[in-house]
Amino acid sequence: MSNESPLIQSMRTAVAAAPADVPLRLHLAELLLGEGLGEAAVAEAAVALQHAPGDAAARALMMRAMGLPAPADDKAEKAEEPPKAEEPEQPAAHRPSTGFDWAAAENEVAGAVPPRFVAPAPAAGPGATAPEAPLAADGSGDPGNAAAWEVDAPGTVTLADVGGMEEIKERLEAAFLAPMRNPELGRLYGKSLRGGLLMYGPPGCGKTFIARAVAGELGASFMSVSINDVLDMWMGNSERNMHEVFETARRQAPCVLFLDEVDALGAKRSRMQHGGMRNTVNQLLTELDGVGGANEGVFVLAATNVPWDVDIALRRPGRLDRTLLVLPPDAPAREAILRYHLRDRPIESVDLGKLVKVTEDLSGADLAHVCESASERALLDSTRTGVVRMINMKDLLGAAKEVRPSTDPWFASARNVAMFANEGGMYDELLAYLKRKRKL
Ligand SMILES: Nc1ncnc2c1ncn2[C@@H]1O[C@H](COP(=O)(O)OP(=O)(O)OP(=O)(O)O)[C@@H](O)[C@H]1O
Numbered sequence: 376m377s378n379e380s381p382l383i384q385s386m387r388t389a390v391a392a393a394p395a396d397v398p399l400r401l402h403l404a405e406l407l408l409g410e411g412l413g414e415a416a417v418a419e420a421a422v423a424l425q426h427a428p429g430d431a432a433a434r435a436l437m438m439r440a441m442g443l444p445a446p447a448d449d450k451a452e453k454a455e456e457p458p459k460a461e462e463p464e465q466p467a468a469h470r471p472s473t474g475f476d477w478a479a480a481e482n483e484v485a486g487a488v489p490p491r492f493v494a495p496a497p498a499a500g501p502g503a504t505a506p507e508a509p510l511a512a513d514g515s516g517d518p519g520n521a522a523a524w525e526v527d528a529p530g531t532v533t534l535a536d537v538g539g540m541e542e543i544k545e546r547l548e549a550a551f552l553a554p555m556r557n558p559e560l561g562r563l564y565g566k567s568l569r570g571g572l573l574m575y576g577p578p579g580c581g582k583t584f585i586a587r588a589v590a591g592e593l594g595a596s597f598m599s600v601s602i603n604d605v606l607d608m609w610m611g612n613s614e615r616n617m618h619e620v621f622e623t624a625r626r627q628a629p630c631v632l633f634l635d636e637v638d639a640l641g642a643k644r645s646r647m648q649h650g651g652m653r654n655t656v657n658q659l660l661t662e663l664d665g666v667g668g669a670n671e672g673v674f675v676l677a678a679t680n681v682p683w684d685v686d687i688a689l690r691r692p693g694r695l696d697r698t699l700l701v702l703p704p705d706a707p708a709r710e711a712i713l714r715y716h717l718r719d720r721p722i723e724s725v726d727l728g729k730l731v732k733v734t735e736d737l738s739g740a741d742l743a744h745v746c747e748s749a750s751e752r753a754l755l756d757s758t759r760t761g762v763v764r765m766i767n768m769k770d771l772l773g774a775a776k777e778v779r780p781s782t783d784p785w786f787a788s789a790r791n792v793a794m795f796a797n798e799g800g801m802y803d804e805l806l807a808y809l810k811r812k813r814k815l
């Protein structure tokens with residue numbers, strides 16, 4: 376919201392104080408639209424419509440905010456455009472009649488417009504996190520340029536923003552956070568606290584999100600580096616720059632250094648691809664060991680979708696020796712994720728409990744997709760009929776039905792590894808899950 380003008384911010388305060396004041400809210404929506412904030416305008420117009428279903432000005436504004444033609448005729452192709460509003464027009468309420476059939480439209484939403492959720496809505500879901508930003512490498516391949524590695528200042532996302540997943544939170548607390556928060560304990564255990572935690576699991580289930588939350592929890596800055604980028608960017612130079620990555624993190628301490636795709640250093644692939652991979656692995660090991668307390672305040676978290684490809688040397692005690700399985704979101708996590716992705720959309724009568732039930736096994740990314748395609752359905756419908764309508768349960772259920780869990784292929788391969796190559800019990804957690812899910 377920081378990019379909103381002071382006027383809009385004041386209007387927001389006013390609207391918050393008088394949530395049922397429709398003209399006031401429409402005024403806010405109009406301002407948002409004028410600044411090109413189409414989506415935010417849609418959200419406000421939607422609330423206005425909930426308070427005043429028949430309000431012509433609210434409807435007209437909604438249609439403009441959604442990028443729909445005001446009259447439902449000859450301008451079909453224009454309706455394809457995404458919601459936007461460059462040219463601030465005169466307020467909708469004062470516009471001349473456009474020939475839109477308000478009577479018919481009013482019939483459509485006769486009676487009260489239903490509330491957004493069927494049950495009273497508890498506190499907001501996952502914190503206002505921007506979708507995972509492409510951190511680090513920009514592909515420009517400037518060797519040795521530390522600025523290529525972006526570090527985020529301490530953020531506001533904490534474990535409280537991670538919906539559900541209680542087991543993971545407990546394990547993080549016990550295995551990682553408590554010792555880090557308590558330096559006495561750290562000294563007592565000394566060496567055994569060195570190294571980092573390796574998160575693994577199917578794609579799109581929250582590894583990166585959790586890493587960011589851990590940083591927030593520790594009040595540390597966050598640096599996300601994909602090992603694939605390290606290798607691509609600096610081929611032949613990866614050792615020096617692996618060092619550069621750690622140096623950047625050390626300068627920013629306290630800092631959570633998130634190494635994504637650590638499998639890229641996998642011993643199996645390395646022999647085929649890069650002869651020098653061994654050296655890169657060794658460099659990473661040296662950095663992880665950190666001579667003379669160099670890593671004070673640097674917390675290493677690593678992640679992979681293919682733990683069986685992670686170089687075995689990296690898994691030795693004192694290195695990435697602790698593993699954490701990050702599974703598809705459980706029910707409370709799904710609720711938090713759905714709530715988050717629906718937060719700014721014009722919805723009505725959404726039964727979150729039911730939606731949570733029918734979305735079992737979907738990943739966080741799948742859930743985002745469900746919300747996205749439900750909106751598309753409603754928008755398409757509105758375009759086709761010329762009558763604006765909210766996103767409803769039918770859209771969401773329909774969208775959910777079409778999405779296959781993107782984690783299925785992952786479980787198919789993980790199953791074999793867990794069953795036949797469970798060295799040192801590394802995959803016990805995964806086996807237990809597969810058994811519970813009857814996937815064994
Ligand atoms: N428990 C949760 N609570 C709230 N949001 C979640 C939760 N789990 C996942 N998400 C959301 O799901 C999305 C996908 O998560 P994320 O990108 O962290 O997955 P990932 O495991 O890192 O995936 P990949 O393996 O593809 O890198 C994120 O936008 C995140 O906000």
Ligand SMILES: [Mg+2]
Nearest residue numbers: 582583584635
């Ligand atoms: Mg990720």
